[in-house]
Amino acid sequence: MLLNPVLGKLVGKRVVLASASPRRQEILTNVGLRFEVVPSWFKETLEKSLFAAPYEYAMETAKQKALEVANRMHVKHLRTPDVVIGADTIVTVDEQILEKPVDKQDAYRMLSRLSGKEHSVFTGVAIIHCSSKDNQLETDVTNFYEETKVKFSDLSEELLWEYIHSGEPMDKAGGYGIQALGGMLVEYVHGDFLNVVGFPLNHFCKKLAELYYPPPKHNIQHKKYDSIPSVDTFENLSDGESESSNFTEHKAASKLDNSGMCSSGAIYNYENSSSVRTGFMVPLENQSGVSESAAKLPSKILELMDGFRASKALFVACKLKIFDHLKDKGPLKAVDIANEIGTSVCGTERLLDACAALGLLEKTSQGYRNTDSANTYLTSDGEYSLHGYIIHSNDHVWPLFTNLESAVKEGSRQNHRAFGRKAEDLFKDYYHSWEVKQRFMAAMHSIAHLTARDVATAFDLSQFKSACDLGGCTGALAHELVQIYPNLKVTVFDLPEVIANISYFQPSGQCTAPVTFVSGDFFKDNLPEADLYILSRVLHDWSDEKIHVLLSKISAVCKPGCGILLAEMVLDDEKKNRSTALLQSLNMLVQTEGKERSGSEYRGLLEQHGFTNVKIRLTGNLLDVILCVKT
Numbered sequence: 001m002l003l004n005p006v007l008g009k010l011v012g013k014r015v016v017l018a019s020a021s022p023r024r025q026e027i028l029t030n031v032g033l034r035f036e037v038v039p040s041w042f043k044e045t046l047e048k049s050l051f052a053a054p055y056e057y058a059m060e061t062a063k064q065k066a067l068e069v070a071n072r073m074h075v076k077h078l079r080t081p082d083v084v085i086g087a088d089t090i091v092t093v094d095e096q097i098l099e100k101p102v103d104k105q106d107a108y109r110m111l112s113r114l115s116g117k118e119h120s121v122f123t124g125v126a127i128i129h130c131s132s133k134d135n136q137l138e139t140d141v142t143n144f145y146e147e148t149k150v151k152f153s154d155l156s157e158e159l160l161w162e163y164i165h166s167g168e169p170m171d172k173a174g175g176y177g178i179q180a181l182g183g184m185l186v187e188y189v190h191g192d193f194l195n196v197v198g199f200p201l202n203h204f205c206k207k208l209a210e211l212y213y214p215p216p217k218h219n220i221q222h223k224k225y226d227s228i229p230s231v232d233t234f235e236n237l238s239d240g241e242s243e244s245s246n247f248t249e250h251k252a253a254s255k256l257d258n259s260g261m262c263s264s265g266a267i268y269n270y271e272n273s274s275s276v277r278t279g280f281m282v283p284l285e286n287q288s289g290v291s292e293s294a295a296k297l298p299s300k301i302l303e304l305m306d307g308f309r310a311s312k313a314l315f316v317a318c319k320l321k322i323f324d325h326l327k328d329k330g331p332l333k334a335v336d337i338a339n340e341i342g343t344s345v346c347g348t349e350r351l352l353d354a355c356a357a358l359g360l361l362e363k364t365s366q367g368y369r370n371t372d373s374a375n376t377y378l379t380s381d382g383e384y385s386l387h388g389y390i391i392h393s394n395d396h397v398w399p400l401f402t403n404l405e406s407a408v409k410e411g412s413r414q415n416h417r418a419f420g421r422k423a424e425d426l427f428k429d430y431y432h433s434w435e436v437k438q439r440f441m442a443a444m445h446s447i448a449h450l451t452a453r454d455v456a457t458a459f460d461l462s463q464f465k466s467a468c469d470l471g472g473c474t475g476a477l478a479h480e481l482v483q484i485y486p487n488l489k490v491t492v493f494d495l496p497e498v499i500a501n502i503s504y505f506q507p508s509g510q511c512t513a514p515v516t517f518v519s520g521d522f523f524k525d526n527l528p529e530a531d532l533y534i535l536s537r538v539l540h541d542w543s544d545e546k547i548h549v550l551l552s553k554i555s556a557v558c559k560p561g562c563g564i565l566l567a568e569m570v571l572d573d574e575k576k577n578r579s580t581a582l583l584q585s586l587n588m589l590v591q592t593e594g595k596e597r598s599g600s601e602y603r604g605l606l607e608q609h610g611f612t613n614v615k616i617r618l619t620g621n622l623l624d625v626i627l628c629v630k631t
């Protein structure tokens, strides 16, 4: 991949995204950047009137968000990240700055101001390079912004309120999400689309290129700053063309070369430097030709080719409970971990080094220790532990995927090849032994817990008084729902083998009264009465025929006004964009009779059973949500 030389500069560094925005996480993940997410606690309360221009406010807020995280990590965890990225998106119209609406009325006010007009979306970004000297945090701040102009059509009151009731505006600047339903309001976009979504990726890469690829001295030009710096492309950059591609060396060189040309925006500000850089040095075309072959490396293909190695390293580290050991006792040397878990020292050391290079561990002079993400997601008792799902991936999905070729040739599941048994029923496979059942339930619990909040809040469900989560397994989503909607009573309906085994997964210290568990088979038994039927990761297991059987049963017991809430990975209609969901569909091929479906496909299935007003919400999390109502 041509961009790789730029983003590749961050490989091996401890990169932290100081943002809770799922969109920013997705944009950076999609380009293969490895980073930890540590949302900033900085409150967006800077006095706007103190800033001469709105973009200065966005840049300063981005900087403060990132600095807060850098300081907190340094002080509280005594762990200094290498790079912290912060961002802040604002919308401006009629010289007013609009941030996220505080409630529906506020969203109404914002959207009605935007109706029929052009407005600007500014995202300020801060890239902070951190180091620690004598235990003091040192920071170098690179700050920039990007502007995109967006025009809305005239919005009728009805459309406006329908959009507000979808829930989409609430966590978004200006009260809309251009990437989802909000896209329907937009007449045109001038500039970087991703900047509107929350992160100006193109400008970010150009900024990294400036930081890491200074031009050879004879090529130095000084440019006045504008919103996009004058690096026309980063496609032909590679290590070979610069005299120094290292941030620190480049920084030192840049101070020497700075001739003090003035910039309009004071954008490029090394906080702790005695001199403030105000000019831009931009790399020109690669004249040496040295790096041509490196730039042409098919990085994306190479990454995919080796992707399984990284997955397996993660699986094995989880299986050997390395993250659990390090959480309790870290930092530890390889030899100590090997002794603890009874493995070879040489093999363990290689695995630990690989995990550190993949950003899962940190290697220090005292030994290896967990990153924050490892503590949260990879330990078996982490707050959002994915341990169960990872073990399931290793023990169950991996053998199935080794038979992908047969699955593609035959168009059917491969359980007989992977496990040497012909199972008549999908779930009989999982429940034939206690150990496999426990593993499967832990896996489903991991994902349900991680996605529960986004699923529960994708739509306002407060009009429903009772819900039945069909195939709700351990009740992770049900427990989240009753926290968010205190008047809701939720029944979890699942197979008797599952219900018999739920106690291990129940939350401690939480009132569980509004959640009840009922055992049964939703294809064969009567369904409990409810206003809302929930099917989370259920329909993707089944063929259209079986789905019709299930939906007609639900339809038969649903009164008008009652609804269905689906949580699935929703494919785009052309099935060409969402690679995680498309790979999940292959996962369904190797092990079930189902598949992942697009929004239109789900709509078609639901409408055939009298469920209309189908609304789809892409959450940015692993599951998207569809709500419809029986008419």
Ligand SMILES: Cc1cn([C@@H]2O[C@H](COP(=O)(O)OP(=O)(O)OP(=O)(O)O)[C@@H](O)[C@H]2O)c(=O)[nH]c1=O
Pocket (backbone or CB within 6 Å): 018, 019, 020, 021, 022, 023, 024, 039, 040, 044, 065, 087, 088, 089, 090, 091, 100, 121, 171, 172, 173, 174, 176, 177, 178, 179, 182, 196, 197, 198
């Ligand atoms: C205009 C627009 C904005 N957004 C989101 O609006 C939030 C802005 O708020 P922020 O304060 O910059 O960020 P945050 O979400 O509070 O996160 P944090 O960085 O932790 O402050 C970000 O999420 C953006 O994606 C969209 O998803 N789509 C759009 O079309």
